[in-house]
Amino acid sequence: MVLLQVSLVLLLVCCAVLAQHVISHRSGSDEAKRRSVAVAETFAHAPGVLPALKGSDPTRVLQPLTEAGRRSAGVDFIVVMDTKGIRYTHPLPSLIGKRFVGDIGPSVEGKVHTERVDGPLGHEVQAVVPVMDRDGTVVGLVSAGLKNQNVINQVDRQTPVILSTGAGVMAVATVGTALMGRRLRRQTHRLAPHEMTRMYEHHDAVLHSVGEGVLIVGADRRLLLANDEARRLLGLSREAEGRPVTELCGLAEGIRELLLSGRAADDEVHRVGDRPLLVNQRPAHHGADPGGTVVTLRDSTELHEVSGRAELTRERLELLYDAGLGVGTTLEVARTSEELAQIAVPRFADFVTVDLADAVLHGEEPSPTATGMRRTAVTGIRDDHPLYEKGTLIDFLPCTPQALGYRTGRAELVVELSAAHTWHAQDPHRADRVLDYGIHSLITAPIEARGIVLGMVNFWRREPRTPFDEEDLLLADELVARAAVSIDNARRYTREHALAVTLQRSLLPQALPEQTALDVAYCYLPAQSGVSGDWFDVIPLSGSRVALTVGDVVGHGLHAAATMGRLRTAVHNFATLDLSPDELLSHLDDLVGRIDQDESTTKDATGVVGASCLYAVYDPVTRRCAMARAGHPAPALVDADGRVGFLDLPAGPPLGLGGMPFETAEFDLAEGSQLVLYTDGLIEDRSRDIDVGMELLRAALADRVDGSPDQRCRDLVTALLPERPKDDVALLIARSRALPPDQVADWDVPSDPAAVAGMRTAVAEQLREWGLSELDFSVELALSELLTNAIRHASDPIHVRLIHDRTLICEVSDGSCTSPHLRYAATTDEGGRGLFLVSQTSERWGTRYTARGKVIWAEYALPTPGGGVPRQGARAAGS
Numbered sequence: 001m002v003l004l005q006v007s008l009v010l011l012l013v014c015c016a017v018l019a020q021h022v023i024s025h026r027s028g029s030d031e032a033k034r035r036s037v038a039v040a041e042t043f044a045h046a047p048g049v050l051p052a053l054k055g056s057d058p059t060r061v062l063q064p065l066t067e068a069g070r071r072s073a074g075v076d077f078i079v080v081m082d083t084k085g086i087r088y089t090h091p092l093p094s095l096i097g098k099r100f101v102g103d104i105g106p107s108v109e110g111k112v113h114t115e116r117v118d119g120p121l122g123h124e125v126q127a128v129v130p131v132m133d134r135d136g137t138v139v140g141l142v143s144a145g146l147k148n149q150n151v152i153n154q155v156d157r158q159t160p161v162i163l164s165t166g167a168g169v170m171a172v173a174t175v176g177t178a179l180m181g182r183r184l185r186r187q188t189h190r191l192a193p194h195e196m197t198r199m200y201e202h203h204d205a206v207l208h209s210v211g212e213g214v215l216i217v218g219a220d221r222r223l224l225l226a227n228d229e230a231r232r233l234l235g236l237s238r239e240a241e242g243r244p245v246t247e248l249c250g251l252a253e254g255i256r257e258l259l260l261s262g263r264a265a266d267d268e269v270h271r272v273g274d275r276p277l278l279v280n281q282r283p284a285h286h287g288a289d290p291g292g293t294v295v296t297l298r299d300s301t302e303l304h305e306v307s308g309r310a311e312l313t314r315e316r317l318e319l320l321y322d323a324g325l326g327v328g329t330t331l332e333v334a335r336t337s338e339e340l341a342q343i344a345v346p347r348f349a350d351f352v353t354v355d356l357a358d359a360v361l362h363g364e365e366p367s368p369t370a371t372g373m374r375r376t377a378v379t380g381i382r383d384d385h386p387l388y389e390k391g392t393l394i395d396f397l398p399c400t401p402q403a404l405g406y407r408t409g410r411a412e413l414v415v416e417l418s419a420a421h422t423w424h425a426q427d428p429h430r431a432d433r434v435l436d437y438g439i440h441s442l443i444t445a446p447i448e449a450r451g452i453v454l455g456m457v458n459f460w461r462r463e464p465r466t467p468f469d470e471e472d473l474l475l476a477d478e479l480v481a482r483a484a485v486s487i488d489n490a491r492r493y494t495r496e497h498a499l500a501v502t503l504q505r506s507l508l509p510q511a512l513p514e515q516t517a518l519d520v521a522y523c524y525l526p527a528q529s530g531v532s533g534d535w536f537d538v539i540p541l542s543g544s545r546v547a548l549t550v551g552d553v554v555g556h557g558l559h560a561a562a563t564m565g566r567l568r569t570a571v572h573n574f575a576t577l578d579l580s581p582d583e584l585l586s587h588l589d590d591l592v593g594r595i596d597q598d599e600s601t602t603k604d605a606t607g608v609v610g611a612s613c614l615y616a617v618y619d620p621v622t623r624r625c626a627m628a629r630a631g632h633p634a635p636a637l638v639d640a641d642g643r644v645g646f647l648d649l650p651a652g653p654p655l656g657l658g659g660m661p662f663e664t665a666e667f668d669l670a671e672g673s674q675l676v677l678y679t680d681g682l683i684e685d686r687s688r689d690i691d692v693g694m695e696l697l698r699a700a701l702a703d704r705v706d707g708s709p710d711q712r713c714r715d716l717v718t719a720l721l722p723e724r725p726k727d728d729v730a731l732l733i734a735r736s737r738a739l740p741p742d743q744v745a746d747w748d749v750p751s752d753p754a755a756v757a758g759m760r761t762a763v764a765e766q767l768r769e770w771g772l773s774e775l776d777f778s779v780e781l782a783l784s785e786l787l788t789n790a791i792r793h794a795s796d797p798i799h800v801r802l803i804h805d806r807t808l809i810c811e812v813s814d815g816s817c818t819s820p821h822l823r824y825a826a827t828t829d830e831g832g833r834g835l836f837l838v839s840q841t842s843e844r845w846g847t848r849y850t851a852r853g854k855v856i857w858a859e860y861a862l863p864t865p866g867g868g869v870p871r872q873g874a875r876a877a878g879s
Contacts, residue, residue, distance in 0.1 A: 029125065032146045033114045036127035039073045040144040041112070044129045049080070053131060053140040058088040059096055067091070070144075076121055079143040080131075083108050088140075095120055100143065104128055107141050122147050212298050216284065217259050219291030221245050233277060233297050255279060262293050269300065276300050316475050319347050323479055328486025331493040333361055334376050340457065340483040341379035348475065349459035351380035351439065353387055355394060355402070356447070356455035356487070363495025366454055370396040370406035373455060380460075386433035387460070400426045401444045402456050409453055411445040411477045415467045441467035445480040449488035457483075500531040500558050507565035512538050516805055517546040517620035518675075518734040521709030523717055525729040527681070532728035533560035533611070534679045535568045539575045542846055542857045544739060544805045545619045547575050550632070550677045550730050554610035563595065567611060567655075578848030581615045581628035582662040585652065588613060589630065592656035611655040614677055618669065620739040621803065625675070626666045630655050633683065633694070636676040636701060637667075644701045646694065671738040674709065676701065681727035682720055696720055709733040739805065743770075746801035749787060756787050759800060763810075770804050774863045778841040779810055782858045785838055786812040789820060794853070807843065808860040815853040 043049065043066070052061040058080065066078040066089040080088045085100040101120065106113040107128040114127045126145030130138040207214060213230030217223055222244050226236055235250045245251070245259045254270040258281060265281040278300045284292035327339045333356065341352040354377040357366030361374060375392045378385075388394060396403040399422040401412040414420045417431075417440055424431045441461040447454045457480045461468060468476075504526065512520055520538050533553025541547055549571055553560045570591050574584045592611055614635065616627035627635070627647075631654030634646045650663040669675070676697075683693030700719040707715070712733050721729060745766045749755050760780045767776055783800065790798050794814035803809040820835055838845050842858035849855075 032125040033127065035073075036075060036125060036144045036146060037112055037114060037129070039069070039075050039078065040127045040129040040142045042073075043069055043078055043080075043144065044131045044142040049131060049142070050133065050139065053080070053082075053088075058140075063089045063093075063096070073144070075144050076124070076146050077126075077144065081141045081143070083138055083141065085141075090120075092120060100141075102126060102128065102143065104141055108138055110136070110138055119145075212296055215259070215295040215297070217245060217262075217293045217295065221260055221262075223248065224292070230295075230297055233275070233299060234272060259293070259295065262291070315347065319343070319475070320478060320482065323482050327483045328489065331490045331497075333487060333490040333494060336483065336486050336490050337377040338379070340480070340487075341377040344459065344479065345379045346381050348472070348479070349443075350462040350465060351378075351385055351387060351460040353378050353458045353460070354447075354455065355458070358393065360454045360487075360491050361494075363491055363493075363498055366452065369398075370400075370403040370456070373402075376455070381462075385439075386430060386437050388430075397422075397426050401442065402426075402458065405444045405446045406453055406456055409446050409448050411443060411473055411480070413468055413470070413473045414442040414444075415469075416440060417442055438463040443468050443473055443476045445476045447480055447484045447487055449484040452488070454484065454487055454491065497531075500561060501526055503558065504531040504561040504564070507561060507568065508535055509537055513540050514806065515540045515544075515546050516739070517544055517618055517737055518548070519709055519737065520548075520732065520734045521713050522733070523713040523729070523731040525681075525717065525721065525725055527556060527726060527728045531558065531561045532556045533564035534681065534728035534730040535564045536677070536730045536732045537568055537571060538732075538734075539572060541575065541617065542578060542844075542848060542859070543619065543809060543811060543855070544621065544803055545617055546734075548616045548618070548675070548677055548732060548734055549613065550679055550732055551611060551613035552632070552679045552681075552728070552730070563611070566595070567591070567613070571613075571615070576846075578846065580664055581617060581626055582664040584615050585613060585628050585630045585655070585662040589655045589658060589662075593658045596656055612680075613655055616675070616677070618675075618734070618736060620737055621744055623669050623671065623736065623738050624666055625669050625736075626664050628652060628662045628664045630662060633678065633680055633690075635678075636697060637669075638674040638676065638701050640670050640672040642702070644698050646698075669736040671736055673736045674712065675734045675736065676712075676716075677732040677734075679728065679730045681725060681729040682716070682731060685726070693720070709735050739803070743804040744801065746799060749791075749798040749800055751791050751796050751798060753788065753791055756784055756791070759787060760784060763800070763802065766802055767808075770808075772804070772808060772863065775808060775860055778860060779808070781841055782810060782838045782845075783812070785835070786810075786856050786858070790814040790816075790856075793818065793820075797852075807862060809857055810842075810860070811855050811857040813850070813853060813855040817849060817854055820847070820856070 046065075046069075048065070049062065052058050055061060062080045066080060070076070070078045070091065077091045079090050079100060081100050081104070082088070083104075085104050087096050087098055087100055090096050102117045103113060103115060107130045110130050110132065112127065112129050114125070116123065116125055118124070119126070124145045124147055126143050128141055128143045131140040131142055133139050207227050210227070211229060213233045214225070214227045215223065215230050216225040223236075223241055226234075226241055230236065231238070231240070234252070234255070236248065240248055245256060248256070251259075252270055252272045255272070255277075258265055258268070258270070258279060262283070263281070264283070265279055268279045270277050270279050276299075278298045280296045281293050284294050323340070323343050326343050328336050329339065330336065337354040337356065341354055344352045353375060355373040356376045358372045358374045360366050361376070373394045373396060375388050375390055375394060378387060378390045380387075396406070398404075398407075401414055401420070401423055404422075405412045414423060417423060418435055420442075423442065439460045439462045443459040445457050445459070447457060457476070459468070459472075459476055505524075508524060509522075512522070515538070518538075522536055522538075524534070524536070526532070533555065534551070535553075536550045537548075539547040539549070551564070551567060551571075553564045553567065567588065570588060571584070574587050579587070612629075612631040614627065614629040614632040616625055616635070618625045627649060629649055630652040634649050634651070636644060636646050638644050647665070647667060649665050652662040653660040678697075680690070683697050684690045685693065697716070697720060700716050701712075703719070704712070704715055713731055716731060716733075717729070747759065747762060749759055760783060763779060763783055764773075764776050767773055767779065787798070787800070790812055794816035796815055797813075798815075799811075799813045801809075801811045801813070803811070835845075838858055841860075843861050845856070845858040847854055847856050
C-alpha cells in the first residue's frame with residue numbers, strides 16, 4: 001500500500017512538472033505579449049510624447065523617458081520611432097537613428113501589432129503601437145518587448161517549487177498511510193478477516209436478541225435495519241427493511257412523523273395500540289449514509305404505571321407544600337377558609353366548601369354539635385353549582401357525614417353520593433339537584449386544632465372525574481390538618497383583637513361633652529394590624545373655654561392602648577388645673593418619663609414609651625386659641641373664606657425625652673373657622689412621604705369648603721385613607737363659635753372696700769337684664785366674698801366678668817398669684833368662711849392663673865324653664 005501511494009505521488013509530480021512546463025511556456029509567451037502591448041500603449045498615450053515627436057530633437061526628450069519607463073515596467077526595451085521605422089530611442093544608444101527590426105506596416109495603419117523577432121537584443125517578443133495626432137493621423141510608433149530567455153527563466157524557476165511540493169506530499173502521504181494502518185490495526189485488535197466476520201455475526205445475534213427495539217433509517221428515509229424487538233413492538237414484517245418509511249403499514253402516525261423528520265428525540269412517549277413506547281432518535285454518525293438516523297424503542301408500560309404513581313405522589317406533595325405556604329397568610333378566619341378552598345380546586349376536587357361553627361367567626365369556642373354551621377367559603381370550577389351558598393347557616397342532621405365527622409373528629413368518605421341515604425336526608429330536594437349536576441363523590445374532613453373541632457371542609461367531585469378513594473381521604477385529612485392550625489390562630493386572634501379593640505374604645509371618649517364654644521366632630525379608625533395608642537379628647541374648661549387634644553403612643557397592642565388611657569386620664573387631670581398648653585405638656589412629659597423609668601425595672605419591659613401630643617385651648621369670648629405640640633403634626637386651619645393652611649406652631653420634642661421646653665402659640669380664630677387636628681396615620685404612609693400626605697390633606701380640605709364637621713370628617717377619610725389603614729387614625733374637626741357681646745359683662749373694680757356695694761348693684765341689674773333674677777342672692781354673696789378677698793389680700797388690677805352661657809359664670813381676677821384655699825373654720829374663728837359659702841352656693845368653682853395674675857371663678861346652673869333654680873351642689877372643681 002505504501003509503495004503504491006509513493007508511485008502514484010511520483011507519477012503525479014512528473015505529470016505536474018511536464019504540464020507546468022508546457023502551460024508556463026504558453027502562458028509566459030501570452031503574458032509577455034500582454035505586458036508589451038500594455039507598456040507600449042501606456043507610453044504612446046503618455047503626456048509629452050506627442051509634442052516631443054513634433055519637436056526638433058525627439059531623442060533628447062524621449063530617450064530618458066523610455067529608459068525610466070523600461071526599468072519601472074519590467075520590460076527589456078521601449079523604442080520610439082517615426083512612421084518609417086527610424087528609431088528615436090533604444091536601450092543601446094548606438095542603434096538610435098537606425099531602422100527598427102520588425103513589421104511596422106499594421107501599426108502605420110493605426111493597429112496594434114505583436115510579433116516574435118530576432119532583434120538586436122536576441123529573440124524577442126515585441127508589440128508596436130501607433131502614436132496618433134488629434135485628427136487620427138499616425139505621427140509615430142512605440143514598441144516595447146521582452147526577450148524570450150527572460151520568459152523561460154520565469155517558467156524554470158517554478159519547477160523546483162513543484163518538485164519540492166511533490167516531495168512534501170509524498171512524505172505526508174507515506175506518514176499518513178503508516179499512521180492510518182497502525183490505527184486500523186489497533187481498532188480491529190489485529191483481527192484477521194475471518195475473525196472480523198465472526199465478530200459481525202456475534203453483533204448481529206446480540207442486535208436481535210436484546211430487549212430494546214433498534215431501527216436504522218437512511219438519508220432517503222428508507223428503513224435499513226429493524227431488529228426482532230422493533231418488529232415486534234411496531235408490528236413490522238421482515239420485508240419492511242429497504243422500503244420507504246411512508247410505505248410501512250401499521251406504523252403509528254406519531255412514530256412515522258418522527259422517522260420522517262430526522263430530528264433528535266429523547267424519551268418521547270408514543271402509543272402503539274395500548275402500549276406506550278419510549279422513543280429515542282439520533283443522527284447516524286457514519287460516512288456510508290450521512291443524514292440517516294438510529295432509533296431505539298422500549299416498552300414502558302410498567303414504567304409508565306410507576307411514573308404515573310410517582311407523578312401523582314409528586315402532585316399531592318406539591319399540593320401540601322403550596323397549602324403550607326398559601327393558607328394562613330392573614331389572621332382572618334374567613335380569608336383563611338377561602339385560601340384553603342382555592343388551593344384544592346381544581347387540583348384535588350372540583351368544588352370545596354368550608355363550614356365553620358358560627359361562634360368561631362366571632363373568636364369564640366364552637367358548639368359540641370354540627371348545628372349553627374356557617375358556610376364560610378365556596379370555591380369551584382363553575383359558579384352555577386347547586387350547593388349551599390356562602391353565608392348560609394346550616395344545621396346538619398346527626399346522621400349526615402358532616403355531623404358524623406364533626407362528632408368523631410375523623411374524615412368521612414362517600415364514594416357514591418347517589419347511594420348515601422344519610423347524606424340525602426339533609427335536604428332531599430337539593431341533594432337531587434346536586435346529583436343531577438354531576439357531583440358524585442364527597443370527602444368531609446373535620447377542622448380540628450388543639451383538640452377542638454372548629455368546622456368541616458367538604459371536597460366534591462363531578463363527572464367525568466373519578467370518585468375519591470382511600471388515598472384521597474388521607475390527603476384530604478392531611479390538607480385540612482395543616483389549615484386547621486391557621487384557622488384556629490385566626491380565631492384566637494379575632495378574639496384577642498376584639499378584646500383589645502373593646503378595651504381601646506372604652507378608653508376613648510364615648511360621647512363629646514356639651515359646650516357652645518366649638519362645633520366638634522371626630523373620627524377614629526383602628527389599624528388593620530391591631531389596636532394602637534391614638535387618642536383624642538374634648539374637655540370643657542372654665543369661662544366657657546374648651547380644650548382640644550390629640551395624641552399618639554408609639555407602637556401597637558394592648559400596652560400602647562393602656563399607655564394611651566393613662567395619658568388621656570393625665571391630660572384630663574392637668575386640664576382641670578387650668579394650666580397653659582406648654583405647662584400641661586411639660587407635666588405630661590414628666591409622666592411619660594416616669595412611666596419609662598418604672599417599666600425599665602420590670603422583667604417584662606416592653607421598651608421606651610414614645611408619644612406625641614397636641615393641646616389647644618379655645619376661648620369663645622376673645623376668639624383666641626392657645627396651643628402647643630410635642631412631636632405632633634401641625635394642625636390645619638380652614639378659615640371662614642375657605643382658605644386652607646397649616647398653623648406655624650413651634651414643634652416641641654416628643655413626650656418622654658425630658659429637659660426640652662415647650663412653647664405656646666396663640667392665634668385669633670374668626671367665627672366659622674375650622675381647626676383640623678389629626679394623628680400621623682392620616683397623612684403618613686410607607687408609600688408616600690409625610691410632606692406629600694400634608695399636601696393631599698390640604699387639597700382634600702380645599703376641595704369642599706362647605707359642609708358640617710361631620711361631613712368633612714367623612715370626606716377626609718374617604719380621600720386620604722385606604723379601606724383598611726395600616727395605622728390608627730384619630731381625626732378631630734372643630735368649627736369655632738363666638739360668644740355674642742350681649743352675653744358678656746365685665747367691670748374694672750377699684751381697690752376700695754366701698755366699691756363692693758356698687759358692684760353688687762351692677763351685677764344684680766345685669767342679672768335682671770338676662771332674666772336670671774333667681775340667682776341674685778347666690779351670685780351677690782359669692783361676688784362680695786371674692787371681691788373682698790381680692791381688695792384685702794391681692795393687688796390691682798381687679799376685674800369682674802359675668803358670662804351668660806350654658807351656665808352663669810362669675811369671675812373675679814386680680815394681679816396676685818396667691819391662691820386662696822377652702823378650709824373649715826372653727827366656731828371661734830372670725831374668718832375663713834368665704835370660700836366655703838362660695839362652694840356651697842355655686843355648682844363649681846376654681847382658680848386659674850394668667851400671665852397677669854389669677855382668676856377665681858364660680859359657675860351657677862341656669863334656672864329651669866319651669867321656674868326655680870336647681871339645687872346647688874357642694875362639689876369643688878379645684879382650688
